[in-house]
Amino acid sequence: MISPTIENALNDQLTFEFYSSYIYLSMAAYLESIDLTGCAQWMKAQTVEEVAHARKFYGYINERGGRVKLAAIGAPKIDWNSPLEAFEEALAHEREVTRRINAIMDMAVCEKDHATQIFLQWFISEQVEEEASVNAVVQRLKLASQSPGGIFMVDKELGARSINLTVLEESEDDD
Ligand code: FEO
Numbered sequence: 200m201i202s203p204t205i206e207n208a209l210n211d212q213l214t215f216e217f218y219s220s221y222i223y224l225s226m227a228a229y230l231e232s233i234d235l236t237g238c239a240q241w242m243k244a245q246t247v248e249e250v251a252h253a254r255k256f257y258g259y260i261n262e263r264g265g266r267v268k269l270a271a272i273g274a275p276k277i278d279w280n281s282p283l284e285a286f287e288e289a290l291a292h293e294r295e296v297t298r299r300i301n302a303i304m305d306m307a308v309c310e311k312d313h314a315t316q317i318f319l320q321w322f323i324s325e326q327v328e329e330e331a332s333v334n335a336v337v338q339r340l341k342l343a344s345q346s347p348g349g350i351f352m353v354d355k356e357l358g359a360r361s362i363n364l365t366v367l368e369e370s371e372d373d374d
Contacts, residue, residue: 200263200264200265201260201263201264201265201312201315202310202312204306204310205265205303205306205307205310205312205315206260206265206266208302208303208306209256209259209260209265209303209315210256210260210265210267210268210269210270211270211299212256212299212300212303213253213256213257213260213267213269214253214269214270214271214272215296215299216249216250216252216253216256216296217249217250217253217269217272218272218273218275219249219252219292219296220245220246220247220249220250220253221246221272221275222275222276222289222292223242223243223245223246223249223289224242224243224246224275225275225276225277226242226279226285226288226289227239227240227242227243227246228277229277229278229279229285230242230282230285233282235282235350235354236354236358237353237354237355237356237357237358237359238282238285238286238353238354238357238358240357240358240360240362241336241357241358241360242289243362244360244361244362244363245289247362247363247364247366247367248363248366250367251366251367251369251370252322252325252370254367254370255321255322255370258370259315259318263314263315276288282340282350283337283340283341283344286333286336286337286340287337289333290330290333290334290337293326293329293330293333294330296326296329297326297329297330300319300322300323300326301323303315303319304316304319304323307319336353336357339353339356340353
C-alpha cells in the first residue's frame with residue numbers, strides 16, 4: 200500500500216502529465232497555424248510521450264493498491280509570439296515537471312517508501328533528457344533567427360522526429 204500523501208502526489212503528477220500533453224498539443228496547433236509543420240510534428244511526438252508518462256503513474260498507483268483519481272485539466276494557452284517563445288515555455292514547463300518529480304521523491308524519502316523512490320528514479324533520468332532535448336531546440340531556434348531561411352532548416356530537421364506509439368504499449372506493460 201502507499202500512503203494517502205504519496206497517493207495524492209502521484210495522482211497530481213498523473214494529471215500534470217496529461218496537462219503537459221495538452222499544452223504541447225496546443226503548441227503544435229499554433230505551430231501548424233504558422234505553417235511550421237516540422238516544429239508541430241516535434242510537439243505532437245512530445246504529446247504522445249507525455250501520455251505515456253501519465254500512464255506510468257496510472258500503472259504504478261494501481262500496482263501499489265492505490266486509487267487512480269483523474270482531475271480537471273486547465274485550458275492551455277493557445278497563442279505565442281514566435282516558435283522560439285513556444286519552445287522556451289516548453290523548456291520552462293519541463294523544469295517545472297522536474298521540480299515536481301523531485302518534490303515527490305523527497306516525500307518518498309521522508310516516508311521511507313522505497314518502492315516509490317525506485318519508480319521515480321526513471322522519471323528523474325527521463326527529465327534530464329526531456330530538458331536537454333527541448334533546450335537543444337531552443338538553442339537551434341536562437342541560431343536560426345540570425346540567418347535568413349534558418350527557421351525553415353530547423354523546421355525540416357524537427358519534422359524528422361517520428362511519433363513513437365510503442366511508448367504507450369511500454370507504459371501499459373509497466374502496469
Ligand atoms: Fe512528462 Fe516532459 O515531462
